[in-house]
Amino acid sequence: MTSNEREPLLKMEHVSVAFPVKKDFPFQKKRYVKAVTDVSLEIYPGETFGVVGESGCGKSTLANCTLGMQRVDSGKIFFDGQELTAMTSRQLKEARRSMQVIFQDPFSSLNPRFSVFDLISEPLRIKGGYTYAEMRKTVGDMLKEVGLSEGDMDRFPSDFSGGQKQRIGIARALILKPKYLVCDEPVSALDVSVHAQILNLLMDLQEKYHITYLFISHNLAVVKRVSDRAVVMYLGKVMEYGNVQKIFKNPAHPYTRALMGSIFDVDIDCPRERKRLQGEVPSPINPPPGCRFCGRCPEEQPCCSLSEPPLVKIEEDHYAACFLHADRAEE
């Protein structure tokens, strides 16, 4: 996929989001959780864009920004050529018709008092212009598409297993044929044996409808398999960004290498050497000065805690923010 020739579907330019923290006492200085700091990225039509990182690194905030659900403090977001960040709420509503989300937990994202038909037809009812018979037909077709049967239409979410509930979530997201779909950890609440089914389904649907996915996950092995390009985030900053194959072949940032080291494998004959990452993610209220990753980084240098490393180009469509590669910036 040569990404540079095409116009990106979604473009973020230096986006930052901070959430104010409740004050402990009235005259305390205002504190902020810096959820996303200075993120720029481009997502091309038809591709799957992976977002990887530990909890609290800003993955979901980033996704909410791309949906126009989260006001940004600075920076601009363009979707399909229009500037999302400058839209009124009415225009946003219009634009969101071509965007949808699949949530992490299918057990809480489906209203237990809605039947499957009510759940899946809700986007149609909001859009308007469908008769009841048309809706029944569309929903039935959609159900077959995601591997359920038409007869499931009048059952309730509690009758289904976790994997089937996630299929209902997918059907609901796809009923309006969106251009852009955010998958927010679509399989992490499910059994490993169901992961494969759901991921295969998502890939089949993408091929059929040419949807662009933003795929959030903390499992690098899954992201590697499903996505074309990806970003590795840590405490709201981009650590590494670019083509997935290039990132995995030649991981440039120590954090990416650490994430790869913590994956478990099932090849008993060739156990990979696993490097453990020490410590936990520090608080995003007071992130460490300089590079956010210093303190946990196995390859820390004295300059790391002094200033933030810039995002430098490692190769074509592969960028990393680390002083190990700072020499490339001057080239």
Next chain:
Amino acid sequence: MKALEVENLKVIFPTEAGIVRAVEGIDIEIDEGECVAIVGESGCGKSVTSLAVMKLLSSPPAITRVDKLVLGGIDIKDLTDKQMQKVRGKDVAMIFQDALTALNPVMTVGRQIDEIFLAHGKEHFSDETGKALSRFARKKEAKRRTIEALKLVGISDAELRYKAYPHQLSGGMRQRVLIAMAFACNPHLIIADEPTTALDVTIQAQVLDILKELQRKQKTSLMLITHDLSIVMNMADKIYVMYCGKIVECARTRELFKNPLHPYTHGLLGSVARINDDRKRFVQIPSSLPSPMHKPSGCYFHPRCVHATERCKQEMPPLEQLEGGRCVRCWNYKEIRYDKQ
């Protein structure tokens, strides 16, 4: 001596809609100092098994039948609830999946661990002359041991964390606190029910390392319950694979990963996402777990099995014993050849 011997454990739940046979006659043996994993999808009865071993299933609704239940040499089959309270925590301990619900939110974590020492270790609380300590001195001693236990699981500033409430700790820390609680009285057996499912990959690796290290150091037996085969490879010595309340395969870890005999085990292994695998599609087990109320006839796995024959639809295969303590419940395991994954 075996750390745990279970023979023919059966658990049923009579409900209005019908009888749910959660566990249908399973045998488990765990040697001293061994780590045994029970693997299966949700709803296969693995958590019910662990609760039954702890005798934590309340009856009603559950009805439990077991021929033999021996824990570290003590026969706990006929123990009453009162007597079981003495065993739990001291001889057998449990680590639950969700640390936030397992811990008491209105008590500091330090005091929660103190409780275990105070409830069980009365005989340990004596001075050099063998005289029992006063209540105050016992509390002080318990605090000392708690801080020691917290340090053991790699919590920094243990003195400070002693006074922390569960919500002030991160997910990984809370799971460490639970591990510290389980190892507190040095039990024969620790049951870990999906100990890392709620955690991030990096923290999951850390927590499992600590669990493994402590288990080796203290020579405790560990029963690890999980749905993810990838985490047990480096942890377990022996693996039981459960499906619909029955054990379908049991083998030493190395053999199971090298040469899975049951088609279900093969499917589970295939569905793990691997990093050095470049195929685009994921290998999947078709369809989903049958309803526990309407299990299929014959082999429970036959509707999802690509190798199913006429015989599989009629008769339930027996759990066949093979050499090396291996067993498998399949009619055709000899004929099936799997492609190398």
